[in-house]
Amino acid sequence: MVVLSKPAFDHFKNCTTFFPGIPLVDLSRPDSKTQLVKACEEFGFFKVVNHGVPIPLIKELESEAVRFFSLPHSDKAKAGPPDPFGYGDKRIGPNGDVGWVEYLLLTTNTHSGYQKFASIFGEAAENFRRVVNEYVLAVRRMACEILEMLADGLKIQPRNAFSKLLMDEKSDSVFRLNHYPPRPQAQLQDQSNGRNLIGFGEHTDPQIISVLRSNNTSGLQISLKDGSWIPVPPDQTSFFINVGDSLQVMTNGRFKSVRHRVVANSSKSRLSMIYFGGPPLSEKIAPLAALMEGEEDSLYKEFTWFEYKNNAYKTRLADNRLGLFEKIAAS
Ligand SMILES: C=C1C[C@]23C[C@@]1(O)CC[C@H]2[C@@]12CC[C@H](O)[C@@](C)(C(=O)O1)[C@H]2[C@@H]3C(=O)O
Ligand SMILES: O=C(O)CCC(=O)C(=O)O
């Protein structure tokens, strides 16, 4: 007889639909575009292998991040508070969200995110900046390939309809390093309340696409349509891809932006690095005409990425940010 641990039992008890597992897409396979479309429609989330991002580059960035987060708190705090860029500790965003996490948030299209960093960390910042830049270029290339395969899979012309927004020199993309310290010993011992320590509260990402890589510590979970939470087994040599709110709108709801969160229940620290590929601020976010069938209406009112982002920063993490822009209000 198979005996499930309590968390595993609770997980299956709460699931009302059969979940076949996190979709895995091998980007080198000829049929990957079909699998990508299916994963974006069903979950808005999938894992990719054969991604072409060099493992030594990933490891180099990880070492830099570990070095930064190992500094005394008073040193790291000099690169904060986040405005929204810079070093942050526990507070996420401007509206009262907190998590068991410290982070560094950087913009990828100007050097402004590094300015306070550089003035504090001197030469060490230079190497850090070089590695972040190389890494961001590599993951952006992969994100663009995925977006082009998705355009092919959806039979959209031109195939760079999505990816050109990330390649635009004014693309408003963001890069984030999250460090979740090990759960405090006292809470590890107190298993009786069974409560999760929230590392990063549930939310959807506002941008087009997010590319996440973590070390081998678990914690990330995605929400299925029935509201159940599925743990994502970590894999440090693969990437996890999220559909963001903007891609949901551009596909008129065909692709779903996935709700996700991080629980920090581990005795090991979790380190994640996420590239959020966004459009230029002036870009109009609307369903692509090539995708609209027959008399199909847009599910969303028109807005620019500037308007969406501006509103996002007035919301709490768990809020449904797309609700305000839906033509028929969400129930
Ligand atoms: C609570 C917040 C943090 C966030 C801005 C917001 O007001 C709502 C969206 C949040 C989010 C989630 C995905 C990314 O981590 C992020 C950088 C983003 O673009 O939107 C964060 C924002 C943040 O941490 O500044
Ligand atoms: O750190 C993680 O694994 C995910 C964090 C996340 O979802 C985010 O920063 O938007």
Ligand SMILES: [Fe+2]
């Ligand atoms: Fe996220």
